Amino acid sequence: MIDENLYFLLPQPLIIEKENQLQEISQMSSHQTMKVGILGFGGLGQAATKVLAPKQEMTWVAAADLKGYAYCETGLNPQTAIATYGQQGSIGYLDPYGTLSNHSIKDLLETAKVDGYFLALPNLPNTFMADVARQFIASGWKGVLVDALKRTSAVEQLLQLQGDLQAAGITYMTGCGATPGLLTAAAAVAAQSYHEVHSVKITFGVGIANWEAYRATIREDIAHLPGFTVDKAKAMSDAEVEAFLDQTKGILTLENMEHADDIMLELAGICSRDRVTVGGVVDTRNPKKPLSTNVQITGRTFEGKISTHTFTLGDETSMAANVCGPAFGYLKAGLSLHRRGIHGLFTAAEIMPHFVR
Incomplete structure (x- = not known):
């Protein structure tokens, strides 16, 4: 009331x-x-x-x-x-x-x-x-x-x-x-401490015991790797994906991904999309996360101080x-x-x- x-x-x-x-x-x-x-x-x-x-x-x-x-x-x-x-x-x-x-x-x-x-x-x-x-x-x-x-x-x-x-x-x-989602929302909230947001850096770690349980998700991740496109990843057979993962020992390391966190934060007026970066590591053979998922929001406060907020997800929470x-x-x-x-x-x-x- x-x-x-x-x-x-x-x-x-x-x-x-x-x-x-x-x-x-x-x-x-x-x-x-x-x-x-x-x-x-x-x-x-x-x-x-x-x-x-x-x-x-x-x-x-x-x-x-x-x-x-x-x-x-x-x-x-x-x-x-x-x-x-x-x-x-x-x-x-x-x-x-x-x-x-x-x-x-x-x-x-x-x-x-x-x-x-x-x-x-x-x-x-x-x-x-x-x-x-x-x-x-x-x-x-x-x-x-x-x-x-x-x-x-x-x-x-x-x-x-x-x-x-x-x-x-x-x-x-x-x-x-x-x-995008949980970490983007966290960045939008954390940004309120700052007069200006300098960067938003999202780093994720994903661990799954068997890639075949998340075939489409893994193909989307492969599409972000150098030398691949969405169409190329979609066209890969399960055997081809399996062979590629054998080459990487089941690990996918992703950098500077085309992730919609950037346009979402831009639309919300938090910062321009070029200040947002997303990357991470996916282990397709181990349920344990290879690293902790987190978002770091760096900015300048109204007093002129430069600071970084970090929001980290618990390692026990699954993708x-x-x-x-x-x-x-x-x-x-x-x-x-x-x-x-x-x-x-x-x-x-x-x-x-x-x-x-």
Whole structure:
């Protein structure tokens, strides 16, 4: 509630509006369960179902992969779905809720009642996520979309769709994983200490026991290496990826990546994109992180002091936890905006995520 001591400072219409908003948000968080869909059912999509399983405010009801989709309005079972996908190669085989389809996203949108989708999709080719967004716009669906996009150029494509998303009644949250996402948001908050931000340096460490559990993610990482492109990485067979990883002893060292943290911080007015750098090390054969993931924000305070804030993620948190957790936090924040009639494109550096209970 608004402090009674402040009432005499505020015009009556503003007081009423604020009280209504607070009541709406309170009702939203305590009474309404969000029905969530997941597009893409590889390693990230499967991890997302496990993140959602204990949540009370979100229910996983829908999923789609290349060959089919599944929908149950009261909720799907992660263990059964993951087992079915592992044994038969598509969630479309999930009995009795699955359907095989060559147009799984389109068919799911026509069938399911879903408040918001996490797009746990590989952005290979680089135009893929924008193409998926266009599919949602054309379908007439209204709701919240969240992605964990990596590349600056992919976010730039979505920016071109901003007006179309707004007109379609879609609230789209982009770059809402770990980086871009969690670390970008941390940089945006830490920047408040400074009069001027000189640099934002993001360094990540990822450890996974088996690269095949995150095939699309690893291919996207390979695409950032010298001598590779998105198209070249996408065209690599599993055997070719395996042979390449043998050459590197399973380690991928990434520097000066094309990461959307830069455009997101620029759009938020924190600093120009040329002051943002992203890199890291991925160990595809060991679940232990090769180094601690962190973001360093260096700037000058109003007193003229140069200082650096460092925000470090705990080594025990996995890539899946640091991507899926924030994604659903932003999905909840997006739902709050959507229910208030606020549509269009937003980034993780503009909106604070809401914790999903």
